[in-house]
Amino acid sequence: xxxxxxxxxxxxxxxxxxxxxxxxxxxxDVEIPRNxxxxxxxxxxxxxxxxxxxxxxxxxxxxxxxEIVKQSGPFENIEIAGAGFINFRFKKEYLYENLxxxxxxGHPSLSAGLGQNKRIQVEFISANPTGPLxxxxxxxxxxxxALSNLLTAAGFEVEKEFYVNDAGLQVKLLGLSVYSxxxxxxxxxxxFPENGYKGDYIASIAEEIIKDIGNKYLNNTFEQCGDFFISxxxxxxxxxxxxxxxxxGVTFDKWQSEKELYEKGKVQxxxxxxxxxxxxxxxxxxxxxxxxxxxxDKDRVVVKQDGEYTYFASDIAYHxxxxxxxFDTIIDIWGADHHGYIPRIRSVLSAFGLSKEKFRVIIVQMxxxxxxxxxxxxxxxxxxxxxxxxxIDEVGSDTAKFxxxxxxxxSQLEFDIEVAKEQSAENPVFYVQYAFARISSIFRQxxxxxxxxxxxxxxxxxxxxxxxxxxxxxxxxxxxxxxxQGTDLTALKEVEEIAIIKKLLQYPMMFxxxxxxxxPHRITYYLQDLARLFHSYYNKHRVLTDDSVITGARLSxxxxxxxxxxxxxxxxxxxxxxxx
RNA sequence: GCGCCUGUAGCUCAGACGGAUAGAGCAACUGCCUUCUAAGCAGUGGGUCAGGGGUUCGAUUCCCUUCAGGCGCGCCA
Numbered sequence: 001x002x003x004x005x006x007x008x009x010x011x012x013x014x015x016x017x018x019x020x021x022x023x024x025x026x027x028x029d030v031e032i033p034r035n036x037x038x039x040x041x042x043x044x045x046x047x048x049x050x051x052x053x054x055x056x057x058x059x060x061x062x063x064x065x066x067e068i069v070k071q072s073g074p075f076e077n078i079e080i081a082g083a084g085f086i087n088f089r090f091k092k093e094y095l096y097e098n099l100x101x102x103x104x105x106g107h108p109s110l111s112a113g114l115g116q117n118k119r120i121q122v123e124f125i126s127a128n129p130t131g132p133l134x135x136x137x138x139x140x141x142x143x144x145x146a147l148s149n150l151l152t153a154a155g156f157e158v159e160k161e162f163y164v165n166d167a168g169l170q171v172k173l174l175g176l177s178v179y180s181x182x183x184x185x186x187x188x189x190x191x192f193p194e195n196g197y198k199g200d201y202i203a204s205i206a207e208e209i210i211k212d213i214g215n216k217y218l219n220n221t222f223e224q225c226g227d228f229f230i231s232x233x234x235x236x237x238x239x240x241x242x243x244x245x246x247x248x249g250v251t252f253d254k255w256q257s258e259k260e261l262y263e264k265g266k267v268q269x270x271x272x273x274x275x276x277x278x279x280x281x282x283x284x285x286x287x288x289x290x291x292x293x294x295x296x297d298k299d300r301v302v303v304k305q306d307g308e309y310t311y312f313a314s315d316i317a318y319h320x321x322x323x324x325x326x327f328d329t330i331i332d333i334w335g336a337d338h339h340g341y342i343p344r345i346r347s348v349l350s351a352f353g354l355s356k357e358k359f360r361v362i363i364v365q366m367x368x369x370x371x372x373x374x375x376x377x378x379x380x381x382x383x384x385x386x387x388x389x390x391x392i393d394e395v396g397s398d399t400a401k402f403x404x405x406x407x408x409x410x411s412q413l414e415f416d417i418e419v420a421k422e423q424s425a426e427n428p429v430f431y432v433q434y435a436f437a438r439i440s441s442i443f444r445q446x447x448x449x450x451x452x453x454x455x456x457x458x459x460x461x462x463x464x465x466x467x468x469x470x471x472x473x474x475x476x477x478x479x480x481x482x483x484x485q486g487t488d489l490t491a492l493k494e495v496e497e498i499a500i501i502k503k504l505l506q507y508p509m510m511f512x513x514x515x516x517x518x519x520p521h522r523i524t525y526y527l528q529d530l531a532r533l534f535h536s537y538y539n540k541h542r543v544l545t546d547d548s549v550i551t552g553a554r555l556s557x558x559x560x561x562x563x564x565x566x567x568x569x570x571x572x573x574x575x576x577x578x579x580x
Numbered sequence: 581g582c583g584c585c586u587g588u589a590g591c592u593c594a595g596a597c598g599g600a601u602a603g604a605g606c607a608a609c610u611g612c613c614u615u616c617u618a619a620g621c622a623g624u625g626g627g628u629c630a631g632g633g634g635u636u637c638g639a640u641u642c643c644c645u646u647c648a649g650g651c652g653c654g655c656c657a
Binding site: 169408426428 | 582583584585586587591592593594595596597598599600601602603604605606612615616617618619620621622636637638649650651652653654655656657
């Protein structure tokens with residue numbers, strides 16, 4: 001849709017260019033008018049050119065229009081309106097042709113190559129393995145996962161990574177906390193560390209350990225058995241995290257250990273590399289990275305007076321490692337509490353020669369958790385928080401993900417767990433899923449008619465060769481492979497049908513925008529719009545009629561909607577159920 | 581004090597490098613199930629786009645400023 005308009009205008013400008021004294025073709029804006037009476041697509045190029053051409057926008061629009069009409073474009077009508085908008089309306093044949101193409105090829109512009117197989121890394125969540133994931137991590141997970149799916153759909157080669165901070169004091173503190181609970185559970189009343197993790201999960205881990213090894217380490221000092229508790233607690237914590245994410249529907253390609261960066265000498269190596277570039281210096285007995293050279297507001301310590309590395313040192317190594325692994329683009333998704341960290345990491349990457357546009361940080365703002373409208377205070381240390389696990393169990397993964405993905409990443413989010421539950425029947429996620437389920441149901445009915453050999457079913461049939469007769473999924477595959485053959489799409493004449501076709505043809509535009517902006521939530525809104533159009537249509541018109549031509553055409557339309565819904569939901573990481 | 585994010589309908593939020601009469605869901609109210617799933621549809625009401633200034637033919641969008649909320653400003657991780 002966008003392409004056709006852009007082409008028409010580009011050609012027009014190309015032939016007018018010389019007379020206008022233009023050197024190059026300007027950016028051509030194409031948008032969908034708010035009011036559909038105005039047209040199917042519109043451009044504001046004429047208004048944009050007023051300054052350079054020193055002519056009134058309407059005059060420019062007229063000149064463009066007279067050129068465009070010379071071409072044999074797919075337009076039924078083009079008119080100039082308002083302050084200089086050029087509004088386009090497509091011929092119906094164009095809509096039918098493209099619907100047909102969509103049915104046979106899918107959305108060609110999608111995989112066709114925005115990404116061009118470029119490698120892109122998306123790092124997200126990267127929670128410390130010192131406690132269960134909470135709801136904020138859930139938001140990051142939903143966004144990171146959806147963004148990765150989006151980029152994959154756009155033809156990028158995406159690697160999803162979770163960075164595990166398993167080297168620092170925090171895991172030691174985790175071990176110490178578990179150690180203390182272990183001793184206490186066995187009757188040894190040791191002092192619980194001041195900054196220890198107080199959540200119930202610590203005691204649970206201690207219980208597990210007792211089940212495993214009994215009182216083997218009773219009355220041992222932490223110095224004697226600390227390593228055991230640290231590594232054991234950390235491993236259990238990490239496997240919990242992994243399990244929760246799996247149940248949430250999020251998986252990773254790689255779990256990068258911080259500790260491993262140390263063990264492989266990558267931290268030292270990265271610092272040496274910086275040293276060679278003269279970006280390190282000594283001051284006050286410490287070693288500093290001169291990040292101010294790259295726009296940071298102060299230099300940062302990498303090796304402390306006591307000779308220990310800072311957390312930042314391993315992060316330098318980590319990001320250098322990302323570069324060394326040869327990604328074309330690096331995306332970090334962080335919680336809002338880390339945004340102050342952006343300039344220094346950007347500095348690191350600049351120091352190693354990465355150009356700015358190849359590194360992108362997406363800041364995910366905080367989630368304010370409510371229960372019945374009242375804020376729930378969250379503190380990991382104090383052990384008061386709503387875990388992702390609770391959200392999954394109480395609200396459900398699909399609902400939670402959908403809620404997270406109906407907001408931009410950089411706006412704060414209020415998540416009322418009770419509202420999310422209570423509204424479950426009215427929840428937008430079900431609205432979209434319901435449209436998919438309804439269509440699936442129509443195909444089930446169509447298949448029954450065909451089996452019964454009704455006359456009116458001659459125009460459509462199931463191509464069973466496409467179906468995989470695979471155990472319990474037979475129905476599903478049969479539905480997916482339901483081929484509508486030899487149908488005449490021009491039978492789609494209702495306004496609702498035309499509206500749906502147009503919406504479907506807008507998909508590439510919306511998709512490109514989402515990819516370009518790294519904003520998966522645009523998919524969510526599109527799906528709601530499409531579902532709305534479909535529900536409305538469904539209520540007004542019957543798909544399965546006595547007229548085989550109309551039925552065939554409508555089934556085709558349903559198939560196209562179904563494919564779009566399925567594709568969109570897949571990107572969001574939300575299931576597309578056949579029955580509800 | 582400085583920096584980043586946010587402020588749009590009663591509530592939760594969209595608004596696509598600045599464009600036409602500002603949108604959705606929920607909540608409220610009125611209708612619609614003998615026919616493919618009523619988790620649905622049709623309709624009604626609801627706005628100082630936080631306030632003020634500026635740039636522009638045109639600003640919810642860009643700039644400045646004030647106010648409000650959130651988050652950061654360690655030789656912590």
